[in-house]
Amino acid sequence: MEKVKVFLRIRPLTDREKEEGEEQGCVAVQDEETLMLKAPKESQNMRTAERGITQSIHKFSFSKIFSPETTQQQFYESTMKKMVNDVLQGENRLLYTYGVTNSGKTYTIQGCGREAGLLPRALSSMFRKLQGRLYDSLDLKPVMYQDVRHLQPSEIRAEEIRRNSLLKEDESMTSRRVGTTTIWDSGIGGLSATSNAATLSHSRGDELEEGVQFSIWVSFYEIYNEFLYDLLDASPSLQPRKRVTLRLSDDKHGNPYVKDLCWIQVRSAEEAWRILRAGHRNQSFASTHLNQNSSRSHSIFSIRVLHIRPEANSGKAQGISELTVCDLAGSERCKEQRSGERMKEATNINTSLLTLGRCIAALRHNQNKYVVPFRDSKLTRVLQGFFCGRGISCMVVNINPCASIYDETLQALKFSAIATQVRVGRVLNPGVLSLCSETLETQQALIEERYEDKITNLQKHLKKFYSQELKERDQQIEALSADLEKMKKGDTVAAAVPPPPGDPEAPRRSQRLTSQSELGRLRAELEQCRAELLAKTQELTKLKEQLVVPGSTGTMTAAADRKLEEGQRNLRQLRADLQRLGLDLQSGERACCRNTGAEKLRQALMAADETLAKQDQILLELQNGLTLVKADLRRKAETLAQAQAVRLQLPPCGLATTATPGSCKKRGCGAATPSDAENRPPNKRPFFQSLFPARTPTQKYSTRAAEEANLTPYSQILRSRQHSPPPRSPVITRGLRGKR
Numbered sequence: 130m131e132k133v134k135v136f137l138r139i140r141p142l143t144d145r146e147k148e149e150g151e152e153q154g155c156v157a158v159q160d161e162e163t164l165m166l167k168a169p170k171e172s173q174n175m176r177t178a179e180r181g182i183t184q185s186i187h188k189f190s191f192s193k194i195f196s197p198e199t200t201q202q203q204f205y206e207s208t209m210k211k212m213v214n215d216v217l218q219g220e221n222r223l224l225y226t227y228g229v230t231n232s233g234k235t236y237t238i239q240g241c242g243r244e245a246g247l248l249p250r251a252l253s254s255m256f257r258k259l260q261g262r263l264y265d266s267l268d269l270k271p272v273m274y275q276d277v278r279h280l281q282p283s284e285i286r287a288e289e290i291r292r293n294s295l296l297k298e299d300e301s302m303t304s305r306r307v308g309t310t311t312i313w314d315s316g317i318g319g320l321s322a323t324s325n326a327a328t329l330s331h332s333r334g335d336e337l338e339e340g341v342q343f344s345i346w347v348s349f350y351e352i353y354n355e356f357l358y359d360l361l362d363a364s365p366s367l368q369p370r371k372r373v374t375l376r377l378s379d380d381k382h383g384n385p386y387v388k389d390l391c392w393i394q395v396r397s398a399e400e401a402w403r404i405l406r407a408g409h410r411n412q413s414f415a416s417t418h419l420n421q422n423s424s425r426s427h428s429i430f431s432i433r434v435l436h437i438r439p440e441a442n443s444g445k446a447q448g449i450s451e452l453t454v455c456d457l458a459g460s461e462r463c464k465e466q467r468s469g470e471r472m473k474e475a476t477n478i479n480t481s482l483l484t485l486g487r488c489i490a491a492l493r494h495n496q497n498k499y500v501v502p503f504r505d506s507k508l509t510r511v512l513q514g515f516f517c518g519r520g521i522s523c524m525v526v527n528i529n530p531c532a533s534i535y536d537e538t539l540q541a542l543k544f545s546a547i548a549t550q551v552r553v554g555r556v557l558n559p560g561v562l563s564l565c566s567e568t569l570e571t572q573q574a575l576i577e578e579r580y581e582d583k584i585t586n587l588q589k590h591l592k593k594f595y596s597q598e599l600k601e602r603d604q605q606i607e608a609l610s611a612d613l614e615k616m617k618k619g620d621t622v623a624a625a626v627p628p629p630p631g632d633p634e635a636p637r638r639s640q641r642l643t644s645q646s647e648l649g650r651l652r653a654e655l656e657q658c659r660a661e662l663l664a665k666t667q668e669l670t671k672l673k674e675q676l677v678v679p680g681s682t683g684t685m686t687a688a689a690d691r692k693l694e695e696g697q698r699n700l701r702q703l704r705a706d707l708q709r710l711g712l713d714l715q716s717g718e719r720a721c722c723r724n725t726g727a728e729k730l731r732q733a734l735m736a737a738d739e740t741l742a743k744q745d746q747i748l749l750e751l752q753n754g755l756t757l758v759k760a761d762l763r764r765k766a767e768t769l770a771q772a773q774a775v776r777l778q779l780p781p782c783g784l785a786t787t788a789t790p791g792s793c794k795k796r797g798c799g800a801a802t803p804s805d806a807e808n809r810p811p812n813k814r815p816f817f818q819s820l821f822p823a824r825t826p827t828q829k830y831s832t833r834a835a836e837e838a839n840l841t842p843y844s845q846i847l848r849s850r851q852h853s854p855p856p857r858s859p860v861i862t863r864g865l866r867g868k869r
């Protein structure tokens with residue numbers, strides 16, 4: 130990790146500015162890296178400092194400070210020269226200028242008059258280094274973020290036409306301006322033949338990789354009011370209002386690039402400069418209160434270098450590197466621009482610069498993984514790659530030492546102070562990159578192999594798992610089928626025995642019938658489950674077959690995962706079905722168990738019936754005995770009556786004459802006479818008589834209904850049992866008992 134380079138350049142005060150008293154010593158260079166700012170009397174900073182809110186003196190550190198006396202050549206040597214070398218070695222570099230409006234940003238990048246800026250010097254240097262190493266053909270073109278496309282002959286012709294039309298346009302414009310002084314007048318950005326020679330005398334590209342040729346492509350676009358415009362778009366309409374806006378897009382790796390941006394192949398520094406000059410005419414400039422020729426947009430000039438080995442790989446670029454130079458629009462206070470286009474431009478400029486500041490502040494904390502708001506403005510979006518490892522960025526802060534804009538300068542320096550704390554990692558050159566890509570390919574192959582193995586293992590496990598599941602399922606089905614068969618047999622036997630007419634077991638039979646219907650339902654459900662199982666088995670076989678289909682690792686993994694999920698779902702469904710079936714069977718069994726309980730009850734009833742029958746027999750015998758006793762008593766009563774009649778015919782004795790039927794009853798003899806029995810109250814019948822009323826066989830059926838009306842419930846049960854056949858045990862319960 131190394132610190133981002135931030136250079137400070139102080140522009141000299143113009144004579145007019147000096148006359149206006151702008152020189153108040155508020156900017157002082159302490160040493161090569163330290164700058165002191167002292168608030169002038171009239172500044173806002175001084176007012177707040179007087180109130181004790183802020184400091185009036187500020188100290189800033191930079192990678193290097195360039196005083197107003199620094200020449201363009203010196204500045205180039207110290208800043209961009211190395212970057213050009215790095216780009217030719219295959220690395221990406223960004224240089225951007227930041228500062229208040231009228232601080233010398235455009236001057237630094239493009240130059241003025243004979244004072245060529247960084248860009249023309251970089252182009253000159255680059256082409257000098259590439260002498261004899263340029264790739265002649267136009268068949269390879271940079272596209273998108275950092276890709277290279279092979280062009281067809283028709284496309285090559287189109288590219289040539291586009292380049293020529295831009296060069297012609299510049300030629301015609303330049304010829305019209307002959308005699309006028311513009312910043313573009315003197316050759317390649319003002320580089321005179323002598324300065325050119327002096328600058329480039331020691332810059333032959335001997336350090337370039339052997340056998341590699343280079344194809345140089347340039348693009349030039351601006352961000353104006355948050356819209357992107359291609360400055361090299363050679364379309365006839367060059368009116369700002371009719372210009373076509375470009376769109377930002379992402380490549381498949383999420384890297385942002387300007388879609389449909391014109392890339393023009395250039396064969397010399399002069400050609401590149403002419404293209405840049407043609408584009409410059411499309412750029413948005415305006416006169417502001419601070420700058421007569423103020424850039425109202427951020428302009429981005431990019432040079433892409435294709436590294437090609439023509440003999441080794443026909444039609445293939447070895448690598449691509451880029452040098453981007455961004456001339457940012459100057460920040461300014463809007464208080465002087467209260468309305469209109471300038472106000473809108475100033476707002477957009479300030480907003481995008483603010484976003485850049487936020488991004489840089491977030492990058493400073495990058496160790497804490499803060500989210501960098503690159504997407505908040507077009508500017509930060511297009512430069513994102515350089516802040517995120519695509520290359521190394523370098524910032525040039527331009528300041529104007531005028532006292533009147535001290536507060537704005539202070540803000541710009543505060544922003545740059547944050548930028549000086551940003552650290553970036555080293556970026557690898559294409560050689561290392563190709564080595565890395567080889568390593569990556571090897572790793573990819575290894576990973577693919579590993580995943581193939583994993584997939585095979587997964588398939589094996591799945592097969593094993595599902596076959597085990599199927600086996601278990603088959604066993605369960607067999608067991609269920611066996612149970613069902615047993616139950617069927619039991620039903621058949623039970624159905625074969627018809628119940629006797631007037632059977633008192635009718636309720637129990639209906640219960641059995643209910644369980645039969647339940648069994649039928651269960652059977653139907655089992656059949657349904659079987660059908661479902663068959664369908665699922667077929668589905669599973671299909672899935673297994675699909676799993677074997679070869680494909681890319683990612684697809685196969687995803688497909689395997691999907692199928693595994695599907696299989697598990699099916700399995701869950703099967704389990705649920707089985708559970709449901711089990712529950713149904715349990716309820717069936719419960720129904721059968723109810724029958725078993727009834728069987729026990731029936732046996733108990735049978736035992737009770739037998740006991741009752743025995744008791745009936747005993748009672749019958751007792752009844753007979755009683756009848757005999759009664760007959761005997763009646764005979765004895767008759768004998769007594771006869772004896773009494775004989776005694777009456779004899780002379781009466783005192784005891785006999787005083788005897789009355791009432792006295793006789795008192796002694797318990799009145800029951801012997803029928804008349805006595807009739808005189809007794811109806812509810813007071815003798816105990817045995819009320820229990821076992823005497824009946825003759827003939828009376829038995831004729832008076833049965835009348836008798837039943839007088840019978841107690843228990844007597845009625847006894848009576849019914851006497852006539853009932855012994856109960857029969859149902860076969861089905863036997864069958865189930867036997868199963869259990």
Ligand SMILES: Nc1ncnc2c1ncn2[C@@H]1O[C@H](COP(=O)(O)OP(=O)(O)OP(=O)(O)O)[C@@H](O)[C@H]1O
Binds near residue numbers: 234422458527
């Ligand atoms: N180092 C320098 N030496 C001499 N003149 C300079 C220097 N820097 C800037 N200037 C002059 O200062 C004026 C403003 O410079 P320039 O247009 O580059 O400012 P700017 O920051 O690009 O402004 P804006 O943001 O408004 O476009 C120009 O006339 C330029 O020639």
